[in-house]
Amino acid sequence: MKYLGIVEALEADIRSGRVARGDRLPAQRSIAEALGVDLTTVTRAFNEARRRGLIEAQAGRGTFIREKLDGNEPAGAAHPLIDLSMNIPPQPSEVEFRKIFPQGIAGILGSPRGLLSLHYQDSSGAEPDRYAAAAWLAHRLEGVAPDRLMVTGGAQSALFAVCELLLARGDVLLAGAMTYPGLKAVAAQKGLVLEPLAMDEQGIVPDAFEKACREKSPKALYVIPTIDNPTTATMSEDRRHKIAALARKHGIAIIEDDPYAPLRPERIVTMAELARDLTWHIATLSKCASPALRVAYVVAPNAGMALRLAGVLRATILMAPPLMSALATRWIADGSLDEIAKAISAENAVRQKLAASILGDVSFAADPHGHHLWLRLPTHWRAGDFAEHADRVGVSIVPSSAFAVAAHPTEAVRISLGVAPDRGALEDGLTQLASLMAQPSLATRAVV
Template sequence: MLSWTPRIEKDGGPKYLAIARALRADVQSGRLRSGERLPAQRLLAKVLGVDLTTITRAFNEARRMGLIEANTGRGSYVRGGASARDEAARSGSPIIDLSMNMPPQPPEAKLRERIQDGIAGLLNGPQGPMHLHYQESIGAGPDRAAGARWLAPRLGAVPVDRMVVAGGAQTALYAVVRVLAPEGGALCVPDLTYPGLRAIAEQLRVRLIPVAMDEEGLDPAALEELCARERPKAVYCVPTIHNPTTATMSTWRREAIAGVARRHAITIIEDDAYGALPRQAPAPIASLAPDVTWHIATLSKCATPALRTAYVVTPGLSDTLRLAAEIRAMTLMVPPLMAALASQWILDGTLDDVTAAVRAESAARQAIAGRMLKGLVFRSHPEGHHLWLTLPDRWHRADLNLYARQSGLALVPSEAFAVGPAPDAIRVSLGAAPSQAMLERGLGLLATVLSHGPSALSSIV
């Protein structure tokens, strides 16, 4: 029997890196102890059914990480315990990423094959050369039409002259804020809000006014009071599966927010990043109040961020032209080839298939979270891919972030979202882990850490 056999996650990446990551995990967890001798490389290769060169590369990577050391003629050994754990925590990215809020990429989505085949088909088609040219900043006509078709089930018929195609939701949001809130202007936002918007506001010197939230998201009464007192230019919200709290507004709540906006002559920025995920969700605000709403929808959260394609529905043609001018100055245009691929996926049904696979995987991961985090207080959406966890009384978010990183976990504490005082809470993202098994391991580790106070874990500092 081998003294150590790695538990390798099948994530599609190079096997030597998977073996090195498994070694790092076992050093951090204490499964491999200081001074322990590792199996001979040739024997390990035979047991794992891989080439000797794969094991050699894995051990070289582990040495680069500072986890092991080799003695000529004696083999490879785990480095000193504290030193090895510290190096493991510092080397590269954490073993299990619960911080990046991206959709899971299940094998059923066939993203690699579909992207490769789709791009090849576009380039070899009759319009192939056109996808390599400069295009209008507003988006090519066929791409705008495809975006309108994708949004029609949620928004109804969208005139193409109200549609802009952008290179991702962050680009779109930056341009919209530039149009609606010039430097020195004010923007109402949830008191826990998307960090990307906070970065935009800092860059553009836009003042963010925090609005109180409840279980459904923005509180209309609090928004009404602030609008009367502060006279903001616009209000920003994520009505469906809010980031980070997962709150979803009811239809009544959406109508109430639209009513406040109309009474105070302000504009709504509706970030509908997660709107395509639920099989059933209330109608977007843009369908209830199209005259005062700028609607941003992206493929990054329901399919893959690799497409870098988002769609903005403006209140009218003049707004479309203003937005196009901002995008022209910032990025010139959406990447034409990826926009064309997104259009093809919309028209041939591929996007619906990918979204269905992501939705099913997200639901499975939420079920895992419910099981692994049982007894803890958190909020989630059954078809979303993050959750909002309130920390036990004995934990402070800064302490947890430190211990989590030393344990090989990446989390996002509440101050990343807070516009004002931050609660003791964390966002846990379920999509970045390459497999359900890896997610289960990470959530189990998180639950174990939370079940003890910081003082009980002081030995790992």
């Protein structure tokens, strides 16, 4: 992983003397720009470096290499960090991942044909896995045939593959003014023009979409219709119909990234149902089960397009991890996947209530079943400054600049509630943020 590479390079430089103990590190944003990586990658690297006892934050001054690196000191003992930056699901106490992962894998390998899960497989995914995916998706996406389905190694690889198939350098891709950083990374890698669309409490505004279709000649629209990342907005059924109708009117492909839908108890019609011939539907297990599975399912508009996407996957990731794909299939078959998603949704609801009680009258957007919230900051705080000072007091969050497609993003931060190991740690982190938000901005410079 990139963030571990950053940490290991830093540690090597410290041990070799290339970086002196006590040196101040550049701002995270500067490091991200210099390395050509996402800000969230650098944030995660800083978190890990602090956990290992390599660096420390000093309030009002910045982040420094620690003066003493004691190999016998417990990692992170001096400055424990509460990570509210990574948007991963919580691990509910009733879901014993330490047991169900090894038990599931042992069950697969112990079956008569289990060792086939250690072999190379078709880039579309093994047939049993595609049939299982179709069965699992049928609860919220009607009419999915296995020949339209592909099993991929996570949503990010699926997103890149779909963009590789549909878009060429210089093409215009529409997205909300605040959008998933992974999409920004794909657009930058492929040389796409990412065009922002105005958003409201339901997500992308239809009038803004139609205006961009007329003026920008886009090739595709990217949308997270349910519990948007980062804004938490969920499109109503009426809004979805309007967006689908406009896409059909202007012949625009839709990339529907739908990772959070399994967490909501009520079903809302998908873009893939409203505009089947235009829509690429991506459903990952990372948000409703565990990122460790590295499995996502892609529903193509038709079987022919599915085969074309399989060719891109063959050239990029070759195949999804067969053992994890088989584990997902096993959990679909025995009902475990649905039970895990329900438990995560219930834990999210508890954590959202906890957040609401601590943040009080502060303005924020959230979905009761989602594992993040979108905190709008008081006028005296800029998002970047707030995130930096939160980091210095030991809480890691993500500023709006990481998600912004437009030049002047709203002043807000995403707070992820699932990554905290328990509710106590989450309460501590949120209390720190509430206290910090009540203070005047600490970014004021003396005028001389």
